Amino acid sequence: DAGITQSPRYKITETGRQVTLMCHQTWSHSYMFWYRQDLGHGLRLIYYSAAADITDKGEVPDGYVVSRSKTENFPLTLESATRSQTSVYFCASTTTGTGFSPLHFGNGTRLTVT
Amino acid sequence: DQQVKQNSPSLSVQEGRISILNCDYTNSMFDYFLWYKKYPAEGPTFLISISSIKDKNEDGRFTVFLNKSAKHLSLHIVPSQPGDSAVYFCAASKGSSNTGKLIFGQGTTLQVKP
Secondary structure: OOOEEEEOOEEEEOOOOOEEEEEEEOOOOOEEEEEEEEOOOEEEEEEEEEEOOEEEEOOOOOOEEEOOOOOOEOOEEEOOOOHHHOEEEEEEEEOOOOOOOOOEEOOOEEEEEO | OOOEEOOOOEEEEEOOOOEEEEEEEOOOOOOEEEEEEEOOOOOOEEEEEEEOOOOEEEEOOEEEEEEOOOOEEEEEEOOOOHHHOEEEEEEEEOHHHHOOOOEEOOOEEEEEEO
C-alpha cells in the first residue's frame, strides 16, 4: 500500500546502545523529516532531508544521525542511546519544500531507553 | 523558548456543541499555519491550514481564524462529534524559505461527550 511506514512500532533498548529507526515512503516525496513527540513539547524537528544525499539539522539534532541514500528511505540512528531520548518518533514526508504543503506522518515508533 | 503555544492542555465539550481550540505564537515571521489531529497510536493527520494573508479558512465543520495583530489562531469545530475526540496540534511555518519545517504547539486533548 502507498504511504509512509515506520519500523519498529515499539523498541526497548539500553543506555549506550546504538539503535536505528526506519522510515519508508512510497510517494516519491522529495522531502522527509524526523520529529520526536514529548509531553509538554509537542513535536520537535530532529533532522530533515530535501533529497537523496541532502540532510540538515532541525531543532534537536544532538545524539542523532541520519542518512538518505535512496529517496524512499530515511533512517534515524541513535549512536549511543540515553534515557532523555525516550520518546515517540515520527517520520514525515511532503512533496515540496515550502511551508504550504502539509506533512504526511507515519504512525510512529515508541522508543524506551532503560 | 516555545514559539507556538497551546495553553489549554485539554477541552471537554458536549456532542453537537462548538469546540474552540486556541493557539498563540510569538514569531511574526510565521506566514503559514496548520492544524493536525492525532489519535492514539497513530501519526498526526493534516486537518486544515491558513495563510497569513487570510483571516479565515473553512472546510466543512472546521474553521480556522487568524488574528495576526494578536498573534493568535483558533480552530472551531461545529458541530462537535465523538469521533473528533483526539489531540489537536497547531503548527506554524516560515513559508517557502523554510523548506517545510514546522514548529508545533504542545497539543490540546479534545474530548467530545455523547
